[in-house]
Amino acid sequence: xxxxxxxxxxxIAIVWLALDIVTKRLALAHLWPPxxxxxxxxxxxxxxxAFNRGAAMGLSLGEWSRPFFSIVGxxxxxxxxxxxxxxxxxxxxxxxxxxxxxxxxxxxxIDRFRWEYGVVDFIDLGIGTVRFWTFNVADMxxxxxxxxxxxILGREEPPAEAGSG
Numbered sequence: 001x002x003x004x005x006x007x008x009x010x011x012i013a014i015v016w017l018a019l020d021i022v023t024k025r026l027a028l029a030h031l032w033p034p035x036x037x038x039x040x041x042x043x044x045x046x047x048x049x050a051f052n053r054g055a056a057m058g059l060s061l062g063e064w065s066r067p068f069f070s071i072v073g074x075x076x077x078x079x080x081x082x083x084x085x086x087x088x089x090x091x092x093x094x095x096x097x098x099x100x101x102x103x104x105x106x107x108x109x110i111d112r113f114r115w116e117y118g119v120v121d122f123i124d125l126g127i128g129t130v131r132f133w134t135f136n137v138a139d140m141x142x143x144x145x146x147x148x149x150x151x152i153l154g155r156e157e158p159p160a161e162a163g164s165g
């Protein structure tokens with residue numbers, strides 16, 4: 001029987017990953033060519049197809065970006081799964097937040113592994129020429145999940161040291 005944390009973690013991770021994959025496929029099918037904005041909520045929210053070969057906010061290591069960020073992504077996934085396994089079986093909030101980060105990391109890794117273009121981004125927010133960087137559903141899970149996870153981890157009690165007391 002699945003623990004409460006598993007009953008929460010796996011459905012969230014699978015649904016968020018599926019949403020990321022489906023929205024990226026829709027972006028590739030309907031937003032071609034890259035760089036052309038399609039207004040959704042006026043100039044404030046647009047869909048603009050972009051490919052990110054680097055990391056968040058356009059961080060790039062040139063020709064080493066793809067292998068480096070793929071390895072970093074795999075290492076981060078290892079840490080995230082370790083955090084999941086360390087959480088109590090009855091835990092709910094931490095596994096739910098971890099699910100969004102894990103799904104986002106996997107979604108972006110899929111893009112890195114499947115082709116050399118980079119990660120598919122398409123959500124474009126801003127006002128006029130002042131724009132946030134273009135992102136995707138995976139990035140939302142990673143960013144918001146990481147903020148929530150930092151808050152959760154910051155509030156956790158440190159484990160009691162062995163032999164004390």
